[in-house]
Amino acid sequence: MNTILQTPVWARFQRRLGKTVHERSGPGWSFLAVEEKTPLGMYLYAPYGPCADNVAALDGALAALTELAKAKKAHYVRVEPVAAGLGSDAARTLAARGLVKAPTDVQPHLSWKVDLSQDEGELLKGMRSTSRNLYRNIHKKGVTFDISTDPAELPILLGFLEKVSGRAEFTAQSSNYLTRAAEVLMPEGAAKLFIARLDGAPIAAALSYDTADTRVYAHAAADDAHRKLNAGIPLLVTMMLDAKADGITEFDMWGVSPEDEPDHAWAGFSRFKRSFGGAEVEYPGTWDLPVNTLMYNTYGASRKARTLLRGALKTARTTVGSLRGKLGRG
Template sequence: MHSVLLLDKEELFNHYVSTHPCGDVLQTTWWGRLKSTSGWGYLPLGVMENGALQATALILIKRLPLNRTLLYSPRGPLYSNEDALLTLLHAGKDLAKKEKALVWKMDPAIARDDDQWMTFVEKQKLKQVDAGLDFDGVQPRFVMTLNLHSSLENLLKDMKSKTRYNIRYAKRQGVDVRSAKNKADLMVFYDLLQETALRDNFTIRPLSYFEAMWEYLVENQLAQLFLAYFEDIPLAGAIAFRLGKTVWYVYGASSNQKRNLQAPHLIQWEMIKWAKSRGCSVYDFRGVSGDLSPENPLYGLYRFKEGFGAQLREYVGEFDLPLSRGGYGLWQGGLALHNRIRNRKK
């Protein structure tokens, strides 16, 4: 068993990711290429045994002041057995030394009650990051997933009555959901996203980021843009990622116009149908708060996703592998200051 960088074998690396039960678009080299357009580097690290991959980690690299770096594996690492995971961790540490990294962050899509992972974390002295119950982590710890094994008829039947009504109402009123075929459609989505960000008070990435997403993900069948119209007026948009048997709802936006037509409900239903047509078995609505009290400002997001029949799922969360004692302390202090400033701006 040995580690290897697979820069010249990205297809092999991505195949392992796409067939792994916890595989995610964020662990493919296509995601690394996308992130390279916004200041990150990437390295596809793997562990081989008898000619077959047994573990992988897409490691994103961010340059920091004083010639130091941050390493991050979104929704990774992935592994087939604990020995391969241990080999991968040691290889990652060696790589981190060469990159002068302060920390290697990771947040695998592993269920909260996975004893193997938690035992490994304790043995290898990884530090669990307390990201709270809302969205303070890099990736959501709490997600809503919909099992797609049922027929479309039964999926619709299992939804909350209000959700089912809203879907049918939007269709009766003439809302039309289209799969975007041209990169120019990104501008329609981005206008909706800007409108949504202004209404709901959050910051968004520049248009160039979504243009890179189109180039690296949409054009490689890893993502799809959907737009909902009423009489050629764009009312809602959404971007879904797809890999293996899973589709993820990643970005959504809606207009201030004609909100009574329930376009966001119909666009979700059409994406669910699209996921089924592609042979997928899971539709992941992504993040919600872990605090399900009705008083929580994010409770409405949970109710919206629950209405489609989705179930709450909790992952193990976010972990740090400190690689420099003093440097890691400085990193934590700087991160805490950044979060305080960000929260004041909200």
Template sequence: MCALLVTPARQHRDQHRDQRQDRRRDQDRELTVRTLSVPEYQAFLSRNGAASFLQYPSWASVKDLWHSERVGWHYPDGEMEGAGLVLFRQFPGTRKYFAYLPEGPVADWSDPRIDRWLAPLMRHLKAAGAFAVRIGPTPAYRRWDAATAKAATGPGRQISDVLATEVDPVGAALADRLRTRGWKRCGGEDDGDAQPRHVFRVPLAGRSPDELWSGLNQEWRRNVRKAAKAGVETVVGTAADLPAFYRLLRLTEERDGFRLGRSLAYYEQQYAVLNAEEPGRMRLYLGIHQGEILAAHTMVVAGSRVWYQTGASADHRREVRPSNALQWRMMCDAHALGAQEYDMRGVPSTLDPDERSFGLLRWKLGTGGQVVETLGEWETPMDGYANTALYKAFQAYLARR
């Protein structure tokens, strides 16, 4: 009898069939939520490199006005399928809490049976005294490449006026599922969301350093060369350099008309606790010219992702372009670390060149990345709290903050 010949194509089809069967089996199993120890939680994150740094245990130590809990979703056999860092903020004068999962939880957001995830979470948090919950689902919603966004600039224009380069089907479906279950999308990056609604990301995966360089526009390449020719040095600083960073940050806030409202002690604590969790998790990059620090930027490394978090620069000698030199160094270091993308964090939604905030977007567009509209943050009260004075008072409290 002749042996059955199994072709590579058939093997491929069989493999995908088995994967689909495994997925259907998993989606038929119920999930429960329980508290996790730090080692359990960190072990899960180590297997899920795409998690935001805001979901790492160290972030709870940065937000010291909140208390925290780590939770995990489990199948009946104990296998863990998802996890999240929950921050609790007590409403003054009560024993009730606002529960917040910044850029989390780490879950299978493509699962159409979303109630398997939300229902056990809500039961767990209600038992902990929460009267409302806010989550930050991680799928993207829409993306615009740099060329598309730049071509669409004009008076009164918003990024939402422009046909997206890509719409994420997972994000679009998830938004509908949350909405039909009574979750409400928070107001916007300047009105409700604690994290930016629109961010700027530079893809790194599968690209060589030369390809990253050619992805910069001509102005960026010229400015990086200008900084090198002027003798700007880019170095990684230490905790001792944080006061210099903070002095530059205050200058930047005054010059650009914004106020982050954070103290030097905040950055010192953030630097200490993130690097205690893993050395090099938070890095401070310095742009030095003629012995003076002219620019200082912070970077966070977690899993397979890297974030440019906060940037600051001096008012003088701006012609030597220290910030461009720093960003190029940070982007190259992120690539060398094996990061999948370099996240430059928030950008404004305006495409109007006459708007003051547009300058930040214009600067980031020069790196050749993408404007990404995230799903934003979604909130819901617990059963029985939707129309109570407590929930309305807390909404007013958040608006004042």
């Protein structure tokens, strides 16, 4: 797996955001690690990393991360080794090396991927029939699709994202984040903007992140005024077929919720992603490697205390609200 989050161009993007980024490599391994700050100090975070050819190479990467953390006085290292050949025994393998499961996963531990190496007919056949037919016929309704590598066109997507942000299942990245991403990744061929237009006017847009073998469905939004056209569906198919034409072999829908959790906040758009064919991929999740054990434990205790306090405040507000309602009825 060649994840965009562990590439040199992603490192340049993170530095444009003002982050301190470290890149290291050795026999069979490499990593990109970002310095992240907490109220109690600093830690190193390797998003969907480190990359390693096998478990032995992973040991080399973890040793280098530990050495770097000590040099930078980081309290711990946070990793997500999706490309280390750990298989179904990942948790046991990581725990045996002193790692502990992080309180929450930073990047999604479940993704949905579509194989683009199959021929176009098979690719379309794997989709829901309504999606396939919509892609083939939406041009009859005056909808066209543009592909851009010009960062100046990103505001089209930003405008749609601003309108849909705030929904329970949707939290958009900041405009500054996406603008910097476009400025760095687009000129490098690591991002593309896809735009659906109705009679020339934009009605939906999506941004992809690309490596040599994988396209990520990163950010997308549509104009609610034209929701009946379902332009986001043929727009996504366009992204897939364009990636296939570029020689990319995998389309990564990014995070999905478990299929057996219908009430999950992501359930709606997870069903949408699964409707295009493909298969679920499970990662080990986010793990921490304590370097300064005392400070790491202090961090954990502080986090638990904040969580308990938030829970108590929520309960108190609910109780007060209930009492006010009863008093009002009295």
